[in-house]
Amino acid sequence: MSETSVKREYRPAAMERRWQERWSESGLYETDEDPGKPKHYALTMLPYPSGDLHVGHWYPMTPSDTRARFMRMNGYRVFFPIGFDAFGLPAENAAINRGVHPYKWTMSNIENMRGQLRQMGTMFDFDAEVVTCDPEYYRWNQWFFLKFFEKGLAYRDEAPVDWCPSCNTTLAREQVVGPDRRCERCGTPVIKRNLAQWLFRITDYAEELLDFSRIDWPERVETLQRNWIGRSEGAEIDFDIQGYGPVTVFTTRPDTLFGATFFVMSPEHPAVEEITTPEQEEEVRSYVEKAGRMTEIDRTDVTREKTGVFTGAYAVNPANKEQIPVYIADYVLMGYGTGAIMAVPGQDERDWEFAEKYGLPIVRTVEPPEDFDGKAYTGEGPAINSGFLNGLEVEEAKERMTSWLGEHGEGRRAVTYRLHDWLISRQRYWGTPIPIVYCDACGAVPVPEEDLPVLLPEDAEFMPTGESPLKLDPDFYNTKCPRCGGPATRETDTMDTFVDSSWYQYRYLSPHYDEGPFDPERGKKWLPVDQYTGGIEHAVMHLLYTRFWTKVMRDLGLVDFDEPMLRLFNQGTILGPDGEKMSKSRGNVINPQEFVDRYGSDALRCFLMFIGPWNQGGPWDGRGIEGVSRWLRRALSLVSEGEATGAEADPAELDRRTEQLVKKVTEDLEAFRFNTSVAALMEQTNYLLGIKGRIDEAKWEAALRRFALVLAPFAPHHAEEMWAGLGEPYSVHEQAWPGYDESLIKTEEITLVVQVNGKLRDRIQAPADVAEETAKELALSSVKVRPHVEGKEIRKSIYVPGRLVNIVVG
RNA sequence: GGGGGCGUAGCCCAAUCGGCAGAGGCAGAGGACUUAAAAUCCUUACAGUGUGGGUUCGAAUCCCACCGCCCCUACCA
Numbered sequence: 001m002s003e004t005s006v007k008r009e010y011r012p013a014a015m016e017r018r019w020q021e022r023w024s025e026s027g028l029y030e031t032d033e034d035p036g037k038p039k040h041y042a043l044t045m046l047p048y049p050s051g052d053l054h055v056g057h058w059y060p061m062t063p064s065d066t067r068a069r070f071m072r073m074n075g076y077r078v079f080f081p082i083g084f085d086a087f088g089l090p091a092e093n094a095a096i097n098r099g100v101h102p103y104k105w106t107m108s109n110i111e112n113m114r115g116q117l118r119q120m121g122t123m124f125d126f127d128a129e130v131v132t133c134d135p136e137y138y139r140w141n142q143w144f145f146l147k148f149f150e151k152g153l154a155y156r157d158e159a160p161v162d163w164c165p166s167c168n169t170t171l172a173r174e175q176v177v178g179p180d181r182r183c184e185r186c187g188t189p190v191i192k193r194n195l196a197q198w199l200f201r202i203t204d205y206a207e208e209l210l211d212f213s214r215i216d217w218p219e220r221v222e223t224l225q226r227n228w229i230g231r232s233e234g235a236e237i238d239f240d241i242q243g244y245g246p247v248t249v250f251t252t253r254p255d256t257l258f259g260a261t262f263f264v265m266s267p268e269h270p271a272v273e274e275i276t277t278p279e280q281e282e283e284v285r286s287y288v289e290k291a292g293r294m295t296e297i298d299r300t301d302v303t304r305e306k307t308g309v310f311t312g313a314y315a316v317n318p319a320n321k322e323q324i325p326v327y328i329a330d331y332v333l334m335g336y337g338t339g340a341i342m343a344v345p346g347q348d349e350r351d352w353e354f355a356e357k358y359g360l361p362i363v364r365t366v367e368p369p370e371d372f373d374g375k376a377y378t379g380e381g382p383a384i385n386s387g388f389l390n391g392l393e394v395e396e397a398k399e400r401m402t403s404w405l406g407e408h409g410e411g412r413r414a415v416t417y418r419l420h421d422w423l424i425s426r427q428r429y430w431g432t433p434i435p436i437v438y439c440d441a442c443g444a445v446p447v448p449e450e451d452l453p454v455l456l457p458e459d460a461e462f463m464p465t466g467e468s469p470l471k472l473d474p475d476f477y478n479t480k481c482p483r484c485g486g487p488a489t490r491e492t493d494t495m496d497t498f499v500d501s502s503w504y505q506y507r508y509l510s511p512h513y514d515e516g517p518f519d520p521e522r523g524k525k526w527l528p529v530d531q532y533t534g535g536i537e538h539a540v541m542h543l544l545y546t547r548f549w550t551k552v553m554r555d556l557g558l559v560d561f562d563e564p565m566l567r568l569f570n571q572g573t574i575l576g577p578d579g580e581k582m583s584k585s586r587g588n589v590i591n592p593q594e595f596v597d598r599y600g601s602d603a604l605r606c607f608l609m610f611i612g613p614w615n616q617g618g619p620w621d622g623r624g625i626e627g628v629s630r631w632l633r634r635a636l637s638l639v640s641e642g643e644a645t646g647a648e649a650d651p652a653e654l655d656r657r658t659e660q661l662v663k664k665v666t667e668d669l670e671a672f673r674f675n676t677s678v679a680a681l682m683e684q685t686n687y688l689l690g691i692k693g694r695i696d697e698a699k700w701e702a703a704l705r706r707f708a709l710v711l712a713p714f715a716p717h718h719a720e721e722m723w724a725g726l727g728e729p730y731s732v733h734e735q736a737w738p739g740y741d742e743s744l745i746k747t748e749e750i751t752l753v754v755q756v757n758g759k760l761r762d763r764i765q766a767p768a769d770v771a772e773e774t775a776k777e778l779a780l781s782s783v784k785v786r787p788h789v790e791g792k793e794i795r796k797s798i799y800v801p802g803r804l805v806n807i808v809v810g
Numbered sequence: 811g812g813g814g815g816c817g818u819a820g821c822c823c824a825a826u827c828g829g830c831a832g833a834g835g836c837a838g839a840g841g842a843c844u845u846a847a848a849a850u851c852c853u854u855a856c857a858g859u860g861u862g863g864g865u866u867c868g869a870a871u872c873c874c875a876c877c878g879c880c881c882c883u884a885c886c887a
Contacts, residue, residue, distance in 0.1 A: 220882095626836075682833090
């Protein structure tokens with residue numbers, strides 16, 4: 001190959017296609033099963049098959065691939081699969097709007113994206129692909145559901161769900177968008193509705209989910225999960241309501257019980273109707289109705305003035321036996337604690353506000369500091385007006401009160417979580433049917449394992465009623481009771497799509513295995529996931545669910561570890577050129593195709609890694625890719641014949657820079673610092689081009705080989721081309737990662753910075769191992785330094801080995 | 811209201827343990843090549859690190875306050 005052909009005919013797209021064909025023919029990326037190597041399971045979050053792979057997919061996937069390639073070259077057998085999170089509402093919308101069946105729509109999108117995925121030049125093992133809407137997959141969702149049901153971890157309950165009054169359907173949480181909680185489809189504010197729904201008892205695992213000691217995850221995700229789980233320690237206290245009986249409250253401040261001057265229940269509290277006196281009935285009923293009609297946004301607006309209604313009932317404060325009025329107010333939420341509170345205006349800002357408005361008594365039970373001029377006091381201090389607690393500090397008072405409650409049968413120590421059980425019912429077609437049958441005689445009966453999967457009917461009618469097509473399909477829902485054989489009805493709700501993604505990493509191991517969710521033999525070889533990468537937006541949904549799921553799997557005896565993913569890295573989000581999140585509606589989605597055609601996949605991959613730190617994301621700037629493309633072209637030109645001009649280059653410098661490059665890239669890749677790796681590769685390219693033809697041939701080629709090796713994870717096609725150009729045997733991706741020799745990086749001479757009072761005055765050359773005394777003497781003898789120290793007292797001097805001398809003069 | 815992150819050249823970003831502010835790229839300027847342009851190659855200007863304090867021999871880096879932008883969360887009893 002002549003140099004002109006390399007220079008003039010740089011056609012990256014064609015070159016890359018050639019290598020992709022070769023990789024595919026030679027099975028280069030079939031998963032390495034060599035038991036002699038340590039395993040590495042690398043996983044990137046699976047995409048939703050929206051139809052096209054855009055830059056928003058390249059951004060998380062290609063650096064993840066670079067890391068997986070790096071591990072492979074480092075001697076690991078690497079499993080790096082990909083699949084499609086194929087259930088979900090967009091497919092159903094396409095069916096309603098365009099009359100295409102969700103299955104067809106989804107599968108044709110997947111077909112399209114498979115080709116696009118291959119273009120990225122990743123080492124994905126496409127044989128392990130999983131498509132979650134395939135019965136072969138969702139059958140196991142149903143199987144898990146049955147196991148959960150057997151263990152009492154799946155149950156049916158009436159639960160308030162987000163309901164869109166315009167679409168006439170419930171919504172998944174992820175479909176409720178924006179700070180004002182609107183329906184994603186029509187923009188209508190959602191309301192809460194009570195419906196019988198299936199839930200998973202994730203709260204049983206709340207305590208264990210708070211333990212992150214077995215995983216190396218970003219602090220941020222741990223904090224988000226911890227806050228989401230929201231563990232609060234305190235006490236439950238029973239308040240006797242006259243003519244009704246005890247109603248329990250949860251409080252984190254049992255020490256303030258003597259200051260509880262009224263009692264508040266959520267309007268949805270089941271006891272409300274019974275305790276309300278006839279005189280208050282009308283007012284209470286109208287308030288309850290109003291609260292029910294209110295949108296979530298209005299209901300939870302903090303700036304809104306507190307409202308409430310007296311029920312006519314009185315409760316007895318167990319500490320001082322005083323009668324306190326019972327109110328209902330919408331600032332008390334049925335979804336937290338017990339749905340009822342003891343109101344202590346003296347120590348709680350919300351209660352203070354309410355007490356002020358309705359003229360209720362306020363008693364302080366913690367002495368505020370003298371200079372305190374606020375209203376409710378929530379800080380530390382001795383107890384007052386509190387009988388046997390008087391004088392005790394808050395912590396001690398809490399303890400004493402809790403013991404007292406226990407001894408007198410008025411309450412108990414309690415822990416409450418903000419975390420709710422996971423509501424998995426969706427009134428949609430395009431999801432996994434919940435394998436339950438309702439029989440008049442036997443109740444809710446699970447579908448026997450051998451009858452799985454419960455298949456989605458193919459001939460469903462899609463109508464824009466908001467009603468699930470399954471509800472309109474007698475052929476689907478009419479069935480026989482598995483227990484008594486009598487007529488029965490199938491559950492028509494389907495599962496939340498987060499169920500699919502809670503265990504997909506296990507299915508990848510054996511996507512066609514039909515004796516269980518995954519082949520345990522494969523599991524032993526590969527589990528758990530060693531490195532997971534994905535966006536932070538999944539911190540409290542997917543990432544919490546999959547931890548929960550794994551713990552249940554462990555308790556079912558399916559796996560013998562506690563956590564699904566040992567390490568997690570959150571990449572940032574690539575934004576549109578306008579700095580906004582890429583979305584079709586904004587019209588700022590970048591299609592990678594034109595860039596791939598023009599500059600090649602390697603250029604796009606490297607550009608995305610070069611933009612900035614991977615965890616930072618940032619706006620797309622189409623001009624930047626030019627520079628990366630130029631660099632790749634220049635890198636490739638290193639292997640062409642060079643024209644020798646100028647003096648012989650320094651071989652020691654070539655060694656030093658080569659070792660340095662390997663070290664830098666090795667350390668950067670370990671820490672996901674792709675941007676600085678690419679910069680180092682560029683720097684080396686510039687240097688190498690500068691000495692081309694002016695150095696010993698063998699040394700030059702050795703340097704290029706090492707360059708190609710460290711380039712390989714970033715620009716797999718270009719590295720392959722270089723490797724072949726150097727006459728090396730296929731493939732560069734089967735080579736070992738080069739090591740580096742620390743001793744070759746060190747120079748014999750160093751530049752010593754000389755400061756006087758911290759200001760730079762001179763730079764002097766010195767031997768690398770120069771002694772402190774010598775260095776200081778050298779510094780003092782500098783002509784540039786002398787004027788600054790002459791006639792002044794030298795107070796002290798600081799020597800940082802190999803770096804600087806700082807002379808402090810008075 | 812609560813929690814977190816980020817402010818370095820016109821722009822994207824580097825800077826190891828607190829030790830020479832600049833590695834890389836974009837855009838710009840000048841030049842070479844060309845009939846010309848593109849491409850390519852060479853050369854090159856550009857900031858003192860958001861603001862104000864503090865700690866230190868020494869601060870982009872640590873601490874405090876403020877300003878600006880972004881993200882998460884929100885009556886959690």
